[in-house]
Amino acid sequence: MYIKKFITSTLAATLALSTAAQAAGEGQVNIVAWAGYIERGETDKNFDWVTGFEKSTGCKVNVKTANTSDEMVALMNEGGFDLVTASGDASLRLIAGKRVQEIDLSKIPSWGTIDDRLKNAPWHTVDGKHYGVPYMWGPNVLMYNTDVFKEAPKSWDVVFKEMTLPDGKSNMGRVQAYDGPIHVADAANYLMKHQPELGITSPYELNPDQYAAALDLLRGQRKIVSRYWHDAFIQMDDFTNEGVVASGSWPFQVNILKSKGAPVASTIPEEGATGWADTTMMHAEAANPECAYMWMEHTLTSNLMSDLSVWFGANPAVLAACTDGRGMQTAEGCTTNGLEDFDKIKFWTTPVSKCASQNDTCVPYYKWVSDYIGVIGGR
Helix, strand or coil, X not given: CHHHHHHHHHHHHHHHHHHHCCCCCCCEEEEEEECCCCCECCCCCCCECCHHHHHHHCCEEEEEEECCHHHHHHHHHHCCCCEEEECHHHHHHHHHCCCECCCCHHHCHHHHHECHHHHCCCCCEECCEECCEEEEEEECEEEEECCCCCXXXXXXXXXXXXXXXXXXXXXXXXXXXXXXXCHHHHHHHHHHHHCHHHCCCCCXXXXXXXXXXXXXXXXXXXXXXXXEECCHHHHHHHHHHCCCCEEEECHHHHHHHHHCCCCEEEECCCCCEEEEEEEXXXXXXXXXXXXXXXXXXXXXXXXXXXXXXHHHCCEECEHHHHCCCCCCCCHHHHHHCCHHHHHHEEECCCCCCCCHHHCCCCCCHHHHHHHHHHHHCCC
């Protein structure tokens, strides 16, 4: 049944593409993407939404995997790419830097199928103009070793503060943190609950005092972290072979490790979580715009969205992907992935100095970048 559904999904995708193609493509499309976002069956033959597209359109899909939003912005600034699957802490920077172009919605026939919560989301919509097509969203989860934690950790404490874990051993050198300045927001999110007197209302809008408190927490975390991870596959190896037992992570790593029988699970602790809502955006000087538009339309087919949702453990931009049976995902699976938790997630966004919640006195992102490098370096 599993393989039959996969074959049906692939045939349906090919048929949809043959009718939705806007014009003859240029022969290729070059995409910067997160790990696991664009699969052609190389990791698992049952997950392939590239091969059918290439055969149907003649557009060869070339993918450059990026590990952080900062890397994505740097690659788009260098040029040579048509598309990027940008998270909210990159998308607004790309728009402000004029690195991406407004999307012609007339070339995206399936735009109307997108979840209404995402159509006009502020991370890709500026002054009423859309600069991308929503792709996938989800939380930054706490991944943990189930041999060490018989019950899910209730707090992010386990990765922020030195403590004895349920197996009687210290967490020193057994936890990880994300290798990106946006991790400052995870610290701020933690402080929202544990130091309410700071008055933090958004982990991305921090006045100097709130920001200083977040950096202090991160400096303390530095003493217990074994690695600042940015490569999803290296993190999986660390959980398998290097004794790491807890870390902020993505559902992608959790799903792959569980499929291999590793003793891992994930949770969203009591403090809540930050998260990401990713958008496919087109470079301002894209060399292959027709193939790019065909790819963006392809991404909205419900069977692709469904299978990607299963593969990544995240939520599709097209709600029908959860229920129409064209792919592997189910309504129950989308609920498990947190489809109803949209309003609980503090989605990544780019910190700016002018922020309403702190009377325009927020610490801007360039400071996050330089100071986080200092934290990692032990300063």
